[in-house]
Amino acid sequence: MVKVLFFFPLFLLTGCWDKYELTERGFVQAVGIDLTEEGEIQLTTQFYKPAGGSGGGAIGQGGGESRFFNLKTIDGSVFEAARDISIHLGRKAQWSHMRVIVISEELAKEKNISDILEFFTRDHEPRETISIIIAKGKASDYFGMKPIIESTLGEHLRRIQETTPKFTLKTIESNLLQINSQLKSETGIALASYMYIDEKNEPPSIVIAGAVLIKNGKIEGFISPQNMQRFLMLINQPGSGILEIPCADRTIKNSFEVVSVKTKMKPKIMGNSTTVHVTTKIEGSIAELNCYTVETTENEKEFAKAVEKLVKQEMETLIEQLQNQKLDAIGIGNIIYRNNPKLWGDLEKDWGEHFADIRFMIDVKVKVRDTGMNTGKSIIE
Structure with a gap:
């Protein structure tokens, strides 16, 4: 009797009737x-x-x-x-x-x-x-x-x-x-x-x-591939890239390797106007020097200011392009919805038009971690 009870559950088990061999x-x-x-x-x-x-x-x-x-x-x-x-x-x-x-x-x-x-x-x-x-x-x-x-x-x-x-x-x-x-x-x-x-x-x-x-x-x-760097910085996407800072004659450039990027966007709505404050902090290393010398603290600050100016200008250009297309690809509307769903309900219908009128205030801060070697000037020099 015990043996019969032991084997009975085996008949209740299903087989792999729908399996496929490799x-x-x-x-x-x-x-x-x-x-x-x-x-x-x-x-x-x-x-x-x-x-x-x-x-x-x-x-x-x-x-x-x-x-x-x-x-x-x-x-x-x-x-x-x-x-x-x-x-x-x-x-x-x-x-x-x-x-x-x-x-x-x-x-x-x-x-x-x-x-x-x-x-x-x-x-x-x-x-x-x-x-x-x-x-x-x-x-x-x-x-x-x-x-x-x-x-x-x-x-x-x-x-x-x-x-x-x-x-x-x-x-x-x-x-x-x-x-x-x-x-x-x-x-x-x-x-x-x-x-x-x-x-x-x-x-x-x-x-x-x-x-x-x-x-x-x-x-x-x-x-475009050239604008993707700034776009990924705006949406706080992690990754490493190269920023090229042109010299005065623009025939040669200096290179700055981006190690980390942290961006915060804070929309503020007052009546029918919206302002978005963008704060971007960039850290990196100097990869190429062709017309800059970075041997002192002042030199380093001057180089960082040049990088900040370049990034800010390119971010403004990219945002302007998106606003002309009325495409909120950087997700300002998503931020507003998360913070205030009721307000988003009022803005959602004409959001493309509203996005095109947003005023962006961009603040870029760059920290130079190192020059890549012991000298802060061109190798040729």
């Missing part, structure tokens, strides 16, 4: 999404190929056979195009290892980006940390290019997008969770990395720099 799955590394001339969705899906040679590189890079391959499917929706992969591949697409989603600029201007990302947001396999990149031209064109170091192009793009904000401040890291959260914020403005091909390099290389501004689900503007 050989039944194709592991997706990246997806490119384009709009066809007929208005349909074209998916370019990159799969990892485990048996792709011992070297792990792409064809022609000394690594043997390529470690990935691309497959194109076309249909009326992203979901249907994704399901059609099986009729070509003979395996079910596995989305949990995907690194990046590349969306063509044309598609992002024509269709709501929330609709484009709906499948990847709703399905249980894709991770919310998948990088989202907007591409100049067709997304599929980038999938024909070879990675430089990584085994797959998807991993290559992911690495560029993660590294660039940390060491150059020339783009912003954008993933599925961030895009969806930003679009649902009070201002409803999201930012995504921008990608293009640099034809000057030989061979041409992929560059991820700058960002697109997305409002109401569609592209409404751009932030």
